[in-house]
Amino acid sequence: MGIVHVNGLTKMYKNHRVEHVTFSIEEGEIFGFIGPNGAGKSTTIRTLLNFIYPTSGSATIFGKDIVKDAKEIRRHVGYLPSEVHYYDDMKVIDLLMYSGAFYKVSDRRLKQLAERLDLDMHKKIEDLSFGNRKKAGIVQALLHEPKLLILDELTGGLDPLMQHTFFELLLEERKKGVTIFFSSHILSEVQKLCDRVAIIKEGKLIQVETVEHLIVRK
Numbered sequence: 302m303g304i305v306h307v308n309g310l311t312k313m314y315k316n317h318r319v320e321h322v323t324f325s326i327e328e329g330e331i332f333g334f335i336g337p338n339g340a341g342k343s344t345t346i347r348t349l350l351n352f353i354y355p356t357s358g359s360a361t362i363f364g365k366d367i368v369k370d371a372k373e374i375r376r377h378v379g380y381l382p383s384e385v386h387y388y389d390d391m392k393v394i395d396l397l398m399y400s401g402a403f404y405k406v407s408d409r410r411l412k413q414l415a416e417r418l419d420l421d422m423h424k425k426i427e428d429l430s431f432g433n434r435k436k437a438g439i440v441q442a443l444l445h446e447p448k449l450l451i452l453d454e455l456t457g458g459l460d461p462l463m464q465h466t467f468f469e470l471l472l473e474e475r476k477k478g479v480t481i482f483f484s485s486h487i488l489s490e491v492q493k494l495c496d497r498v499a500i501i502k503e504g505k506l507i508q509v510e511t512v513e514h515l516i517v518r519k
């Protein structure tokens with residue numbers, strides 16, 4: 302069953318555009334979105350999450366309209382932005398408990414994720430490195446056991462060991478039936494994780510392919 306259906310989605314900026322993007326993601330699939338800097342990956346993701354409005358075209362997530370039903374969709378989506386920004390003087394534990402409270406998340410789930418990612422929850426955000434902030438973002442995205450994970454530049458800032466742990470965590474989530482959509486510019490991480498990949502360049506989708514059949518067009 303299709304979890305995400307994107308149909309001719311277009312977002313116009315003054316000098317740039319993401320044009321007529323069309324693809325579908327099946328339930329339980331790990332779907333990669335790859336392309337160079339400025340290709341339109343974040344724009345597509347942010348449109349799907351209704352942070353910005355599409356200029357034209359449409360999309361559904363869980364069969365619901367991304368604009369009309371955004372609130373309902375968001376309840377079952379975990380989102381990791383490419384860069385996380387939090388209140389600097391907040392402790393990690395307070396931030397995560399605050400986020401978890403919206404979804405009635407158990408303390409156990411929170412602790413398990415933090416331990417797994419080796420995240421010190423007693424530090425203040427301002428004392429965290431870029432990679433450790435990213436880990437807080439990962440915990441936040443996974444906390445409420447979403448049905449769909451949307452991860453923008455999933456490994457940016459993580460050391461190789463932590464990348465490995467994160468991939469393991471994602472594969473475990475997939476085993477539970479979670480669908481994963483992530484963007485990257487690193488072909489090897491896409492090949493390691495994905496079932497299928499969409500390639501975007503200059504705002505246009507140029508290929509949607511299984512990893513085995515992936516041919517990177519220049």
Ligand SMILES: Nc1ncnc2c1ncn2[C@@H]1O[C@H](COP(=O)(O)OP(=O)(O)OP(=O)(O)O)[C@@H](O)[C@H]1O
Nearest residue numbers: 314315317318336337338339340341342343344345
């Ligand atoms: N708010 C905005 N106003 C005008 N142009 C924008 C805006 N946001 C993004 N753009 C432009 O749209 C294009 C696509 O940007 P986007 O952030 O989606 O790319 P990306 O594929 O995620 O890139 P990266 O890998 O560098 O994160 C870029 O040329 C960018 O400059």
